[in-house]
Amino acid sequence: MNKILTALLMSAVFSVTSFAAHAKTTQQEKMSTCSKEAASKTLKGDERKTFMKSCLSAKPEAAAPEAAAAAAPAVPAPQNAMTACNKAATGKKGDERKKFMSSCLKAKGPENMK
Structure with a gap:
């Protein structure tokens, strides 16, 4: 009986942990998107660091710096x-x-x- 209860408890803990691990926050999604974009541009070293910094600090709707520049002017x-x-x-x-x-x-x- 104890083994069954332990097994059920462990499976519940693993399923909750697994669900929490798969639920990405907005910042994690942004990091993933920026990282993929930097990889597609084959950026390395300081260029990649600079790109990632600007990409991650961009507003959500302006995640792509080129799209932001084309969509709206930088100054009002x-x-x-x-x-x-x-x-x-x-x-x-x-x-x-x-x-x-x-x-x-x-x-x-x-x-x-x-």
Whole structure:
């Protein structure tokens, strides 16, 4: 009787342990995905370490760095407009620059100006 009870108890413990071992957390899934991607790119040493760090720190929907770069700009739209307008305003000074920057930022970039 004790042997049967021990066997049942051991099988219950092993099944719970086995289930817990197979249930991956989100971070473990991310690690697995990033590792497979690094292997497919045949990255080694410091390149692999750098790639894994950026891949693991990425947001879940942006696990693939290339997809994230293509899907959305790295900086918010207002910042992009400011940067683009600053580049376009090169050479302008004083009131001319202020007027240009004002109209450029209102248009959300030099490419949208009339």
